[in-house]
Amino acid sequence: MTTGRPQIVIVGAGIAGLSAAVELTQAGCTDVTVLEAMDRPGGRAHTVSALGIDNLELGTTWLHGNKDNPLYNLAKQNNLLEEAEVKVHPAGDKFYTEQGETVDLDFVLDFWSKLDDITDQAYKGSGPTDGCESFQSVGKFVDLKFSTELLKPLDTDGIVNRKKLILAWYKKFATIDNGCNSLYDISLSEMSKYEELEGEANVPIPKGYGTLVQVLVNMLPQNSIQYKKAVKVVQWSSESDDHEYPVIVHCEDGSTYFANHVIVTVSLGFLKLNHSTLFEPPLPLCKVDAISSLGFGTVDKIFLRFPSPLLEKAFSCIQLFWDQDKEGGKGVEEQTWFKQITGFHTLEGHPEVLYAWIGGKAAEFRESLSDTEVGKVCTQILRQFTGRSDIPDAVGVLCSRWQSNPYICGAYTNVPVGCKAEASEVLAEPLPGDAKCHVKGNCLQVLFAGEATITPYITTTHGAFMSGKREASDL
Numbered sequence: 521m522t523t524g525r526p527q528i529v530i531v532g533a534g535i536a537g538l539s540a541a542v543e544l545t546q547a548g549c550t551d552v553t554v555l556e557a558m559d560r561p562g563g564r565a566h567t568v569s570a571l572g573i574d575n576l577e578l579g580t581t582w583l584h585g586n587k588d589n590p591l592y593n594l595a596k597q598n599n600l601l602e603e604a605e606v607k608v609h610p611a612g613d614k615f616y617t618e619q620g621e622t623v624d625l626d627f628v629l630d631f632w633s634k635l636d637d638i639t640d641q642a643y644k645g646s647g648p649t650d651g652c653e654s655f656q657s658v659g660k661f662v663d664l665k666f667s668t669e670l671l672k673p674l675d676t677d678g679i680v681n682r683k684k685l686i687l688a689w690y691k692k693f694a695t696i697d698n699g700c701n702s703l704y705d706i707s708l709s710e711m712s713k714y715e716e717l718e719g720e721a722n723v724p725i726p727k728g729y730g731t732l733v734q735v736l737v738n739m740l741p742q743n744s745i746q747y748k749k750a751v752k753v754v755q756w757s758s759e760s761d762d763h764e765y766p767v768i769v770h771c772e773d774g775s776t777y778f779a780n781h782v783i784v785t786v787s788l789g790f791l792k793l794n795h796s797t798l799f800e801p802p803l804p805l806c807k808v809d810a811i812s813s814l815g816f817g818t819v820d821k822i823f824l825r826f827p828s829p830l831l832e833k834a835f836s837c838i839q840l841f842w843d844q845d846k847e848g849g850k851g852v853e854e855q856t857w858f859k860q861i862t863g864f865h866t867l868e869g870h871p872e873v874l875y876a877w878i879g880g881k882a883a884e885f886r887e888s889l890s891d892t893e894v895g896k897v898c899t900q901i902l903r904q905f906t907g908r909s910d911i912p913d914a915v916g917v918l919c920s921r922w923q924s925n926p927y928i929c930g931a932y933t934n935v936p937v938g939c940k941a942e943a944s945e946v947l948a949e950p951l952p953g954d955a956k957c958h959v960k961g962n963c964l965q966v967l968f969a970g971e972a973t974i975t976p977y978i979t980t981t982h983g984a985f986m987s988g989k990r991e992a993s994d995l
Contacts, residue, residue, distance in 0.1 A: 527551040528995065529769050529777050531751050532785035534563020535580075535591075535981050536969040538736040539988030540783050544995065545740055553777060554740075555769065557750035557927040561737050564787070564928060565981065567730030571825040571916040573870055575728030578821060578920040580981050582724055585717025590989075591732065591982045592723060598735050600725050612835040613863075617685065618843050620907030628686060628839075631670070635690045638665045642711045656937045658711060659691070659703035685841040692879075693862050699817035699932040699979055701880035706815075706934055713941040715976040724868070729981075749773070750927070754782055755800045756951055756965045767965045781964055783991050785984075788947075788972035789816040789929030799966070804953070810946040813939040814972060818883040818923040819931035822876045824864070824898055825916035829871035838874075839863035840905055857882040858897050874902075879931075887924045891917040932979040933972040941975045948973035948987070950994070967991040 528544060530537045533556035544552050560566070565580040583592045595601050615623040642658050666687055671680060691703050700706050725732055737745065750772040757766040765778035786794075791811050795803055802808075831838070842859045860882035867873040876898065878886055886894060895917035903911045922931050935941045951966040969987040977983025 527765075527780045528553070528783070529767070529779040529781075530554045530783045530785060531754070531769070532556060532563060532970075533561040533737075533745050533747075534785055534787075534970070534984065535565060535733070535736075536971070536984040536988040537563070537783070537785040538733065538740075539985045540785065540969055540992040541744065541988075542736055542739045543989045543992035545744075547992070549995075550741075552740075552744055554745040555749040555751055555771065555777070556745055556747050559747050561745060562730060562733040563785075563984075564922065564931070565729040565733055566920075567728030567733075568918075570918050571823060571873060573867070573873065575726075575730070576823060576867075576918065577729060578918075579922065580729050582722040584721060584723075584980050584982065586719035586723055587717060589717050589719070589982050591985050592719075594735060595725060595732050598732075600727065600731050600735070601723070602726075613837045613839055614831075614835050615839045615841060616905040617841045618905065620905060623682060623685075623841060627682065631683060631686050632690065634670055635662070635666075635687065638662055638669075639694065641665075642708055643714065643716070644712060656708060657704045658694075658698075658706040658708050661708050662687075662691070662703060684844060688844050689839065689841050689862055692860055695817075695860075696819050696862070696877045696879040698934050699819055699879070699930075700815060700934045700936075701817060705936050707937045707939060707941075710935040710939070710941040713935075713975055714978065717982065749775070751798070753800050754784065754798060754966060756782070781967065781995055783967045783969055783988075785969045785988065787816070787928050787930065787970065788814055788933050789923075790927060791972075792816060793929055799951075803951075806946055807949065810943040813936070814943050814947070815934040815936040815939070816930045816972070817880060817932070817934055818887075819877065819879045820883045820886065820920045820922060822861075822878065822886075822894055822898060822920075823867070823916075823918040824874045824876075824895060824914040826872050826874070826914055827912055829866075830874065830902070830911060831866055831871065833871075836866045837863055838902065838905065840901070854885060857885045858901060861898070861901065864898070864902065884923045886919070887921045891919050894919055935978070941978075944973050944975040944978055948990075964994060967994065 528549060528551060530541050533554050537554055538561060541552055541554050566578045568576050568578055570576050583589060586592045615628050642661055670683060694703055698706055751769055752772045753770040755768040765780060767779045767782045769777040769779065769782060795811055840861060840863050860878050860880060861876045864874040864876050867875055895914045899911060899913055903909055922928050948968050950964045969991045971978055971980060971984040974983045974987045977986060
């Protein structure tokens with residue numbers, strides 16, 4: 521069945537897709553249709569009402585940087601940040617060992633700062649220049665710096681053990697930050713190609729990212745977004761012959777859309793699993809290689825609601841230092857998945873709610889468990905680390921499941937060892953390439969946007985937003 525003949529079809533109503541649609545609409549394009557597989561806009565920005573709270577963020581949490589950030593500016597213009605309190609580090613973190621002992625806060629913060637300095641070297645490209653091949657991964661680089669600069673000859677066994685506990689905790693924290701399974705997976709040489717925007721690192725949107733998504737939706741004509749429209753095949757013309765509509769988009773429900781141009785904004789995770797069947801003819805080998813070489817990890821959240829606040833007002837987070845000699849190896853996620861939880865944070869404005877982050881293979885295994893099972897494990901962890909057997913069971917639990925979402929398949933992009941960050945630029949190249957585009961009107965048939973397609977800003981929502989505007993501007 522044929523549902524219409526829009527000139528431009530956008531696949532996906534995440535931040536990149538919405539950005540592209542808004543840019544095109546404001547430029548005067550009237551035939552723009554956005555096809556969204558899910559029943560909501562936003563993609564990995566998903567604010568829900570649950571556990572008695574109106575604005576739980578299951579996905580994207582912050583705006584990163586408040587200078588030269590178009591998403592921050594849009595939120596500011598629409599008065600979405602009036603109540604926001606920007607905090608660089610939450611006050612009152614409490615650090616515990618498995619034995620229920622607290623670790624001196626000043627010692628932890630000082631050593632944490634030193635570890636930050638090391639990773640900053642990687643981000644700024646000031647790592648080793650001689651024999652850099654020996655330090656292909658960020659993990660190896662951090663290990664080297666730890667052993668040669670942070671361990672001191674006069675350190676007692678107790679101090680060395682404390683430093684190792686903090687290092688292990690920090691690495692887990694960093695894997696969540698980088699959307700990877702391990703820092704040993706992340707390329708050291710490519711880290712410096714990521715650019716952080718200036719200003720506050722983590723700016724929350726008080727009423728949720730969903731309010732910013734709705735701002736973008738409201739900037740589009742009514743019914744321009746079609747929901748529950750999973751795309752099955754994007755049929756493009758590799759020879760660029762002079763068809764009126766060179767691209768045909770076939771949906772799972774049997775509907776068909778004809779277009780001059782299609783902007784594909786699906787996640788890298790979705791492309792990894794589906795690129796071979798999503799495009800007809802298949803993607804060029806260079807683009808397939810880019811999809812294969814870039815990494816796409818899993819990061820999830822766990823929310824726990826208790827009958828009353830667990831932490832004293834002076835504290836906002838319980839951080840967990842797991843014993844390293846009890847760590848399991850590969851293939852034992854079932855026994856050790858919970859050891860990838862770095863801590864439990866108090867939800868701003870709701871002290872009775874704690875939330876935790878978990879990443880990598882452990883997060884993928886955790887998605888196979890019910891919320892109830894996860895809640896029981898997390899409550900037991902809290903009792904063990906704090907030494908408080910009186911902590912009650914959680915009265916509500918909610919977990920995200922991004923890897924299990926068939927239209928997302930993970931969290932965000934990373935650049936692994938052996939991959940060049942410029943693979944994002946290859947992924948962003950349009951189809952057909954210039955060499956095969958003989959008919960001017962049929963160039964730029966299929967374009968690509970999303971956080972995975974913008975080298976300096978991969979992983980970020982502002983990167984996704986910029987990439988959508990970039991592709992729309994090309995049209």
